[in-house]
Amino acid sequence: MKYANVFASVIGISLLAACGSAGTKEAPKTADKPAAAPKVEQPKELVFYNASNSNATLEAFLDSDQGKEIKAKYPDLSIKLLATGKGLEPQDIIASGHPIDIIINSVFSYPVLVETKLISDISDLIKKYGYDLNRIEPAFIDSQRLLENGKVYGLPTANAGVALFYNKDIFDKFGVAYPKDGMTWDQTYDLAKKLTRTDGGVQYYGFATRYPFMYNVNQLSLSYYNLQTNKITVNNDLFKTFIENFARFEQIPGNEKVNTDVFNKEKRVAMMAYQSGKWDFDSWDMVSMPSFKDAPGVGPQGYGTYMNIAATSKNKDFAFEVLAHLSSDAVQKKFAQGGSIPVVRTPDVVKAFDQDAGRFKGKNVKAFFPDKRPTPSFVTKYDNAIAKHMNNAYADVAAGKKDVNTALRDAEEAATKEIASMKQ
Structure with a gap:
């Protein structure tokens, strides 16, 4: 499920x-x-x-x-x-x-x-x-x-517990200052580019997350479906901002398709936006989840x-x-x-x-404990069907197969057909 x-x-x-x-x-x-x-x-x-x-x-x-x-x-x-x-x-x-x-x-x-x-x-x-x-x-x-x-x-x-976790050893190794509370996603992206590199034949990744999880805790109060209007709500500027924000991290050369598991198991991820776990190394810390320019200082849901x-x-x-x-x-x-x-x-x-x-x-x-939280997203019985198409849209944008406008339009059309069938 x-x-x-x-x-x-x-x-x-x-x-x-x-x-x-x-x-x-x-x-x-x-x-x-x-x-x-x-x-x-x-x-x-x-x-x-x-x-x-x-x-x-x-x-x-x-x-x-x-x-x-x-x-x-x-x-x-x-x-x-x-x-x-x-x-x-x-x-x-x-x-x-x-x-x-x-x-x-x-x-x-x-x-x-x-x-x-x-x-x-x-x-x-x-x-x-x-x-x-x-x-x-x-x-x-x-x-x-x-x-x-x-x-x-x-x-x-x-x-x-949701935050931006980071591996101090990687920052120290490459002489980069640690992340700070209150960063924006743009600042995080700049750090990720600096820390995505190969050293001694070992690939280090600047950033990792999982798109479905980031949608679940999204800071922009995004919803796949609006119960009040009975319409799919994915083809808009905020969703474009959201998808492009995370897709760009995967488009950093060397940082493609890195999994969050690498943060703990292989310790080769500098930063990870995710929920807390029991990491088996000590040289980690965390800062507040970076925020969007459209929602300054707003933490995750x-x-x-x-x-x-x-x-x-x-x-x-x-x-x-x-x-x-x-x-x-x-x-x-x-x-x-x-x-x-x-x-x-x-x-x-x-x-x-x-x-x-x-x-x-x-x-x-x-x-x-962020000072501000977003208004909760709508959660509906149609979310599973829409999420399937939105996850595909995100993957296509991250891989450079589609531009974000095309990907969202295709996802909206496919999801609309599926939901119409569900309603019948």
Whole structure:
């Protein structure tokens, strides 16, 4: 399923990043509001369903921050996990009446979950238990409200840390100054040209990323499809800017088709725009994601993991209690101290980042916390079909097979035909 590998890595490393929207309001200084209703009776079993990763396993979930916390809080609770795949797609779950309680997903899975009615608005539970949504980074909620008439379907529990990572050894080797926070993509491109070279028979690459991932966290609030106008929105100047920006890095002689894996495995990539991982060398650091001239100082979109209550669950109140617990200030602070950036914006919690783990000791951790975030992109059930053609368009531009205008026009035409067929 689309984005499955990336989502799996989010669960696996459980690295979170703060997420907000442009013009983010000042973080609240109040703690969680206490529940207004009496304690909910705990069921014997809770069934989780991973709607984004067909390779998800119970063992991996129980070893994640979220899984460990649930077992610690509810030691007598039996936990089961199903993963999407053949016979277990959302529509299959609905058709079979398979009992599930909590759905784990990324924002990209929301359209099919909403369309199949496997999830429903939880505003009534938020109100019933006095849950304070203002503590959550705004874009996590805003991205859901774009789906259908301002509804809220779940709560975030994790997010990937996104930044520009760099290998100090390569910069030192060639006598080039390190990247800085607040750079533009043009400045990054100039650095990449300087650092793409061969030395002693070894090819070094100035820059690496992955176009699909950069679209997912794009800083220009780009969307493949507009739900309000019911039109494909890819053939415009902002998409041209976006594609040309990343294609030019691949057009640097010697920097063609470099993979992000080379950053860690072979250590021959000077800079990489991507989500954080567990790099097996120490001489790396990070700076804020470079920004576009069209959106100065705007960081990447959030890349979150959400938990939602299944519309068919018989344990909705308890399921909400679990979601509220995982996203509480106390638990998010615990996660933050262990090296996971919180999904809440409570100052005390944010400051606790990496206090115990030391995983990012000496690193420029403020790169994970940009001052501004873009307005979330629309996410629709047509994105998979459009993405296929847009990925091809990007590859054609990067390889010099098509100019950007032709590539986007061809992608728009092909996607329009495919979506028309889907609608019929």
